[in-house]
Amino acid sequence: MTPLPKPVTMNTVQEMVTARRERLKQELREDILNAARELFVREGYESVSIRKIADGCGCAPGTIYLHFEDKDAILAAICMETFEKLDRRMEAIRNDQGDPLDRLRRGGRQYAQFALDHPFHYIVTFGVAPSAKHKGGDEAMQAGLRSFECMRDCVRKCVDAGQLRFDDVEAVSQSLWAAMHGVVMLLITKPGFPFIEHTRLVETTLDIAMEGIRVR
Amino acid sequence: MTPLPKPVTMNTVQEMVTARRERLKQELREDILNAARELFVREGYESVSIRKIADGCGCAPGTIYLHFEDKDAILAAICMETFEKLDRRMEAIRNDQGDPLDRLRRGGRQYAQFALDHPFHYIVTFGVAPSAKHKGGDEAMQAGLRSFECMRDCVRKCVDAGQLRFDDVEAVSQSLWAAMHGVVMLLITKPGFPFIEHTRLVETTLDIAMEGIRVR
Amino acid sequence: MTPLPKPVTMNTVQEMVTARRERLKQELREDILNAARELFVREGYESVSIRKIADGCGCAPGTIYLHFEDKDAILAAICMETFEKLDRRMEAIRNDQGDPLDRLRRGGRQYAQFALDHPFHYIVTFGVAPSAKHKGGDEAMQAGLRSFECMRDCVRKCVDAGQLRFDDVEAVSQSLWAAMHGVVMLLITKPGFPFIEHTRLVETTLDIAMEGIRVR
Amino acid sequence: MTPLPKPVTMNTVQEMVTARRERLKQELREDILNAARELFVREGYESVSIRKIADGCGCAPGTIYLHFEDKDAILAAICMETFEKLDRRMEAIRNDQGDPLDRLRRGGRQYAQFALDHPFHYIVTFGVAPSAKHKGGDEAMQAGLRSFECMRDCVRKCVDAGQLRFDDVEAVSQSLWAAMHGVVMLLITKPGFPFIEHTRLVETTLDIAMEGIRVR
DNA sequence: CATGAATGAGCATTCATTCAT
DNA sequence: TATGAATGAATGCTCATTCAT
Numbered sequence: 028m029t030p031l032p033k034p035v036t037m038n039t040v041q042e043m044v045t046a047r048r049e050r051l052k053q054e055l056r057e058d059i060l061n062a063a064r065e066l067f068v069r070e071g072y073e074s075v076s077i078r079k080i081a082d083g084c085g086c087a088p089g090t091i092y093l094h095f096e097d098k099d100a101i102l103a104a105i106c107m108e109t110f111e112k113l114d115r116r117m118e119a120i121r122n123d124q125g126d127p128l129d130r131l132r133r134g135g136r137q138y139a140q141f142a143l144d145h146p147f148h149y150i151v152t153f154g155v156a157p158s159a160k161h162k163g164g165d166e167a168m169q170a171g172l173r174s175f176e177c178m179r180d181c182v183r184k185c186v187d188a189g190q191l192r193f194d195d196v197e198a199v200s201q202s203l204w205a206a207m208h209g210v211v212m213l214l215i216t217k218p219g220f221p222f223i224e225h226t227r228l229v230e231t232t233l234d235i236a237m238e239g240i241r242v243r
Numbered sequence: 244m245t246p247l248p249k250p251v252t253m254n255t256v257q258e259m260v261t262a263r264r265e266r267l268k269q270e271l272r273e274d275i276l277n278a279a280r281e282l283f284v285r286e287g288y289e290s291v292s293i294r295k296i297a298d299g300c301g302c303a304p305g306t307i308y309l310h311f312e313d314k315d316a317i318l319a320a321i322c323m324e325t326f327e328k329l330d331r332r333m334e335a336i337r338n339d340q341g342d343p344l345d346r347l348r349r350g351g352r353q354y355a356q357f358a359l360d361h362p363f364h365y366i367v368t369f370g371v372a373p374s375a376k377h378k379g380g381d382e383a384m385q386a387g388l389r390s391f392e393c394m395r396d397c398v399r400k401c402v403d404a405g406q407l408r409f410d411d412v413e414a415v416s417q418s419l420w421a422a423m424h425g426v427v428m429l430l431i432t433k434p435g436f437p438f439i440e441h442t443r444l445v446e447t448t449l450d451i452a453m454e455g456i457r458v459r
Numbered sequence: 460m461t462p463l464p465k466p467v468t469m470n471t472v473q474e475m476v477t478a479r480r481e482r483l484k485q486e487l488r489e490d491i492l493n494a495a496r497e498l499f500v501r502e503g504y505e506s507v508s509i510r511k512i513a514d515g516c517g518c519a520p521g522t523i524y525l526h527f528e529d530k531d532a533i534l535a536a537i538c539m540e541t542f543e544k545l546d547r548r549m550e551a552i553r554n555d556q557g558d559p560l561d562r563l564r565r566g567g568r569q570y571a572q573f574a575l576d577h578p579f580h581y582i583v584t585f586g587v588a589p590s591a592k593h594k595g596g597d598e599a600m601q602a603g604l605r606s607f608e609c610m611r612d613c614v615r616k617c618v619d620a621g622q623l624r625f626d627d628v629e630a631v632s633q634s635l636w637a638a639m640h641g642v643v644m645l646l647i648t649k650p651g652f653p654f655i656e657h658t659r660l661v662e663t664t665l666d667i668a669m670e671g672i673r674v675r
Numbered sequence: 676m677t678p679l680p681k682p683v684t685m686n687t688v689q690e691m692v693t694a695r696r697e698r699l700k701q702e703l704r705e706d707i708l709n710a711a712r713e714l715f716v717r718e719g720y721e722s723v724s725i726r727k728i729a730d731g732c733g734c735a736p737g738t739i740y741l742h743f744e745d746k747d748a749i750l751a752a753i754c755m756e757t758f759e760k761l762d763r764r765m766e767a768i769r770n771d772q773g774d775p776l777d778r779l780r781r782g783g784r785q786y787a788q789f790a791l792d793h794p795f796h797y798i799v800t801f802g803v804a805p806s807a808k809h810k811g812g813d814e815a816m817q818a819g820l821r822s823f824e825c826m827r828d829c830v831r832k833c834v835d836a837g838q839l840r841f842d843d844v845e846a847v848s849q850s851l852w853a854a855m856h857g858v859v860m861l862l863i864t865k866p867g868f869p870f871i872e873h874t875r876l877v878e879t880t881l882d883i884a885m886e887g888i889r890v891r
Numbered sequence: 892c893a894t895g896a897a898t899g900a901g902c903a904t905t906c907a908t909t910c911a912t
Numbered sequence: 913t914a915t916g917a918a919t920g921a922a923t924g925c926t927c928a929t930t931c932a933t
Contacts, residue, residue, distance in 0.1 A: 051913090052913085055913095055914095071289065072289075073287070073289030073290060074289065076905075076906060076907075077906080077907055077908080078905090078906080078907090086914075086915085087914065087915045087916055088907085088908085088915090088916075089908085089909075089910080089914075089915060089916065089917095090913080090914055090915070090916095092907095092908070092909080093913070093914070097907075097908080098907070098908095153432075153433075154370065154428070154432065155287065155432065172436075192454070193447075195439075195447075197439055198439050198443065198444065198447045199447070199451075201429075201438060201439060201444055201447075202426070202444065202447045202448045202451055203451075204425075204429070205422065205425035205426040205428075205429050205444070205448055206421065206422040206425050206448065206451075206452075207425065208425040208428065208429055209420075209421035209422050209423065209424040209425020209426070209428065210418070210421040210422075210425070212370070212421075212424065212425065212428055213417075213420070213421050213424055216369075216370065216371065217369075220388075222417060223413055223414050223417060227414065228414065228417055228418065228421070231409075231411075231414045231415070231417075231418045232418040232421055232422065234455070235415075235418050235419075235422075235451075235452060235455035235456055236422075236451060236452075236455055237455070238408070238454070238455040238456075239450070239451035239452055239453070239454040239455025239456075240451055240454075240455075243459075263933095264895085264896080264933080267896090268896075271896090271897095292922075292923060292924075293923085293924060293925075294922085294923085294924090302897075302898090303897065303898050303899060304898095304899080304924085304925080305897075305898065305899070305900095305925080305926075305927080306896075306897055306898070307925095308924095308925070308926080309895090309896065309897075313924075313925080314924070314925095483892090484892080487892095487893095503721065504721075505719070505721030505722060506721065508926075508927060508928075509927080509928055509929080510926090510927080510928090518893075518894090519893065519894045519895055520894090520895075520928085520929085521893075521894060521895065521896095521929085521930075521931080522892080522893055522894070522895095524928090524929070524930080525892070525893075529928075529929080530928070530929095585864075585865075586802070586860070586864065624886070625879075627871075627879075629871055630871050630875065630876065630879045631879070631883075633861075633870060633871060633876055633879075634858070634876065634879045634880045634883050635883075636857075636861070637854065637857035637858040637860075637861050637876070637880055638853065638854040638857050638858075638880065638883075638884075639857065640857040640860065640861055641852075641853035641854050641855065641856040641857020641858070641860065642850070642853040642854075642857070644802070644853075644856065644857065644860055645849075645852070645853050645856055648801075648802065648803065649801075652820075654849060655845055655846050655849060659846065660846065660849055660850065660853070663841075663843075663846045663847070663849075663850045664850040664853055664854065666887070667847075667850050667851075667854075667883075667884055667887035667888055668854075668883060668884075668887055669887070670840070670886070670887040670888075671882070671883035671884055671885070671886040671887025671888075672883055672886075672887075675891075695912095696912080696916085696917080699917090700917075703917090703918095724901075724902060724903075725902080725903060725904080726901085726902080726903090734918075734919090735918065735919050735920060736903085736904085736919095736920085737904080737905075737906080737918075737919065737920075737921095738917075738918055738919070740903095740904070740905080741916090741917065741918075745903075745904080746903075
């Protein structure tokens, strides 16, 4: 009598069941994040209740706590997720070829574009005094700062190539960051102000900055 | 015999009482604004309750409603107050003499200085998204526009004097505003970041911007 | 030296001043009652705040407490005042001449008319469970009950004159009171119901009641 | 081999759990209504806070909002409930046989009996002025009208049978309603008054009314 | 006598969160 | 694992009332 393959089958079935469960769990997690992201952007973090998120992803309020510790954890997860994307974009630029100054310009453009694409995440991570409470804020901040380091790298390469009027990498990097931060913050937080077309404002700012730093 | 100054005294006493009351009332109003401003910055508008403000200025929750119609009105009052102060500084520069480009630079410096001198005011007024309805927003926005118009005036004068590489007054004004806004926002909201010395960062930013816009 | 008539003069002046003060005080008291009465009727007792009354009679909120102990005392004063009027009307009927049955009918008509003329006072005094709190309620109730006694007197006279099918004065009096109370309560508390014209409903009720009690 | 009834059992268990939950939920709903009804009668609608109701039925304030949209909805629910009960009694009489006048008398008796059996329901539903807006008011009023229409039907049948001195169905119906309403309102809201025995007062009122309307 | 600023308890309602099922 | 009823603290705001002036 050959041994029954039962345990094997069981194992496999068990594994399949487990895997399926895991998949379903991850799906619900994603549903929660998607619902929360949309609501946060549309109504603002404080105005979104767990109940609204639960309604938005078709589950019960209590269920959300099986996936996230609390409301802050949802926000933190969204920020992390998003800043990984930013990081990938910036990383790609840091590593690509071409004129360092041009690369710097493209980096700034990318940064601004990212912020305008994800305004709420941007504000939550870069636009709020840290003392608030947002537990996940620091974590996300760390992820966000890696992007700043990309920019500093780009600036350094420009300095090394002798393309700048400055040799203080830190000062220039911080100034450039400030300029880009300023544009996107205004565009995001002052939607009522009669700004010129967004892309053009970003480009003008980049243009002034690049012209202002490059060697003559 | 000189007539008794009694009626006069009576009058004066009454006036003094009234005046004293008025003064006390204004003092409490200021206390409320100060407490609210600090809390708004530290915890975010939505997270600050009327009770917290009341605790913060040592009065009862109901008392606040004797001075402000509602929470929005407090925010609006803070914004107005700020714009008036800023406006006075900017106005002074607009009217002074000297090279237009230099005046522009001094305007930017003044703006940054103002923000760093009154970080609470600045953040509450310029750094908060108008989440929800925010009645007083428009009113304050109008006041804010006047300061921006000062800067635009300065830019226009530079253009008229043929000192800029650009002739789009609006685009340049908004870009400059963005750059200065960015510097001060970062300095205020990210105190943990290893920024270079504040004044030097402001000056570097101004330097890049001025060099970036002036005609070659 | 004749004694100066000063004390006398003083006395008189003093009296005049006192009288004048008293008059002014009574005037304000009346103003408060007038404002309160109108507001109570228009908006309902609970919805009227002391502040609204103060606004309505052009004085400060605190001033009202110099004339009335609290809000309930205002209500009680209004009720007393009003029920004295009812009492006078009923008394007049009790004492007039004519057929006892006709007098009874006129009494009922007068009672209903009074209730419809002063709906809020009527409801407050007769239409509310006593346990509420309305301190002054009992007092006013006493005043109101005197009117019931008038009706009982009228009924008794009808019995004595052999005009009724009944000899139980109490039962008939209470039934008649109930009928009139029912008509006015419905008319007052159910303004949305499509009642026939008010006077006609009162007359029909009186007619049925009179026809229902008189001897055949 | 008979199939395992397992799925069936599972189903049943699940159903039982759901049913039990539902039952508990309905029980709390009833507790809320009972507490609210009593409080409304004792203190008046406006003076009853959600907290008092919550205290009265031993749950937290927020819990009430899981069962009712707001305070008005509680009042509306009480009214609906009452009208349905009353409606069933009245309907039974409308459809039974016998002399129309006698049916009318029994209808009135039934109405009064209902009110005295459920004084809280009655007062809240029929004895409260729709102070303010009172959303559910109309809905409840509609339900209430059905009971009144029963009485009107009975009156009409008397008229059709030539048993009344009147031919105005509406006026007679409203007068009879008023009389019965008056008796029960007095008995319920003025427990301190020395009324004759309740049943006798109701019967006397019915007697007067019936004698007052029937043709001679 | 009159004021009106201040109080603090109270309101209806919403919330993040817990937990028995 | 998921549910959803329940909680209790918090929200913005109003109120009757007090009291220094």
